Amino acid sequence: MATETARRRNTLRNAAIFLVLWEVIGDLRLVADGALPSPSAILIALWRDLADYPPHILATFEGAFAGFVIGNLVAVLAGILFAVSPVAARLGRGLNIALFALPPIAISPILVLTFSGMTPRIVLAAIGCYFVTMSATITGISQTDRRMLDVVRAYGGSRWKELRLVEIRAALPAILAGLRVAAPAAVLGSILAEFGGGGRFGLGAYLIGSLGRADPGRLWGIGLAATGMALIAYGICALIEARITHSTRAVNIAATAPGEERETRPVTDTLIALGSFALPFAIWWLLLKLMGTPEMIAKTPAGVVDYLFLAPSAPGAQSRLLAALAETLPMTIIGMAAGLAFAFLLALASVVRPGIVRGFMPIALVTQTMPLVALTPLLVLMLGRGPSVILWITISVTFFPAFVTLAQGLSMVTRGALDVVKAYGASPMTQLRLVSIPASLPWLFTATRLAVPRALLGVMIAEWLATGTGLGNLLNQSRGYLDYGMIWTVAVASVLLAVIFYQIVLIIERRVLRSYGMRPAD
């Protein structure tokens, strides 16, 4: 108890020192000629703009809340379906990976084109929630104590009885934990959809509108408001969770789509794999047909192929896309690698010096729930519009989730394994080399899979808002030129890119882990 209060006091003291330093730096205009205003200046700007905020916050909340409800409802139902039916899980795999990996900003413009009003925000917020809650539901159900199921089965209980009496209730803590993580994602989704246009109100719209004005105080204020919203959403869900389950549990966002590794039956397996690949395209096509959006604006898969390969303008479109890819790809890879490397090193350092985690974890957890869009304009202000801003944004969005995952993984290294080498007098470095590093391999891969979509999102947001290069800029430009074909093409290309990245990591992961006789984490 005493250490607990001491730790809390330390955290408070560190925060106080941090704030005072920030105030001094801000007041003296030490960073990029006042791009980093002092906390007091930010609060003053917030107070000045106070009257502007309510409609924006309300609009973002409306989209985020509706998306949260719809997305999670679909996610829980889908999770139950996938947990019950392995075939459904394998068929849905392609769709799940696509929804996990897609950079929300890439499809934000096409949502704005296809839907109207609040719908784009709701859809993007729902997509932000879907994967987290869906995989939490599956994890919860599949981790149900087998013995409880045996009791139900021993009385001849049907599959439905097992679900109703045991599994859904047993999965509740996992589902609630999923909702908690999904809540800030819904806020982020809504804000990103506002970037795509459509609607005067919303924090995202406000942010875009304020970008041109040299008013760092206001940008910081908007960032603060967005972060506050995400944190409040997280907090409310955590409260509900604590009330229902009397505990909040740590969440690892699962980065594995369900539906893997069964006994192999070549023909059926190939068919299911093909179906799983085709399903997202089929849904895309079907949705457009059902909504009857004009073909000029809403491109079907065939429309995109036509635009990119068959139409007279195809060569031009191809070269623009390739040029953008050539700018975006290296940045994504470098940024992701750097973010992961920092995270890995810091996580390892925290094994040798556990104090680092204790001091750092609260900040890392807060930033994990912070919408990264809130960060971007601020980094732009501080770092200018060169390529370095892309790298910093990408590193900052990949670093925190990777660090949290790796630190959790390393803390789960069994005491016993460490004690064996310690008993032979191993130094901390030897312990790292012989036990901690090999044991953290599965977590490193999980962190990488988590980082893939975030890195691409980070790069594209930076390109869109700051540097005017790459896929992000191509998307933004095409919006301005009403080049619908290119908008759809960029969206599809970036989703495919994320999925391909993800699959490559997955293949390497399987190879490596198998050769070490390990299983994927989560």
Place this chain on the structure above:
Amino acid sequence: MSDSSGIRLENVSRAFKGRDTIVQALDNVSLDCPAGSFTALIGPSGCGKSTMLRLALGLDRPDSGTITVSGRDPAEAARAGLTGVAFQDAALMPWRNVADNIALPLDVLGRKRAEHAGTITDLIELVGLTGFEKALPGELSGGMRQRVAIARSLVTSPQVLFLDEPFGALDQILRRQMNLELQRIWIKSRATTLLVTHGIDEAVFLADRVVVMQSRPGRIGRVVDIPLERPRRPEIFTAPEFHALQDEVAEALDGH
């Protein structure tokens, strides 16, 4: 009670495939537990005792051979509510209180709980948990949880009772107490009982006969009859004839 409420296994085999090994969990096993009898299964780990129980509960299917419980297919007997079961580690649902956990089989079988309210109260009294009806499993001691599991296994008034190491997780002292209670409960209910256990003294104390199993492949080694009179008192644990029977079972376990 007619003869049909017994458990019968005929030439039952069950194998499990590993990565590149096949484990013959049960190899051509036959066993007949007459109605109203108490049979204990004992044997080293991996001799197939739990497999046998899972087959008789309808949780698993044999590769060959037939199993009947009360003259029916095991899954059918389970759906008809003829069987009761208690597992090792109680396997209670942490979100259900004591009364609700005991009532679980009724929910599974789709029976009205209101009609069995008296039974539940009686069972709670029988296992000595009166006053704890509303307690959650997390608030109970290990022994109390195990007693809830026993009460749950009896709530359907089963003709056939399966007990899978129900006291395996308890310490020796508590285990003795629970053995005495189980005997008391069994004498009242007279259900055909199959007990899987690791404890020689527990098997000899409770059963009419002890079936000693051997592993690789899983099979029945010997059947030791226990002709001790009932009700058996705690003093019997120190009696010479009890020790003689224990030694006989131990020898059979060693493969003699």
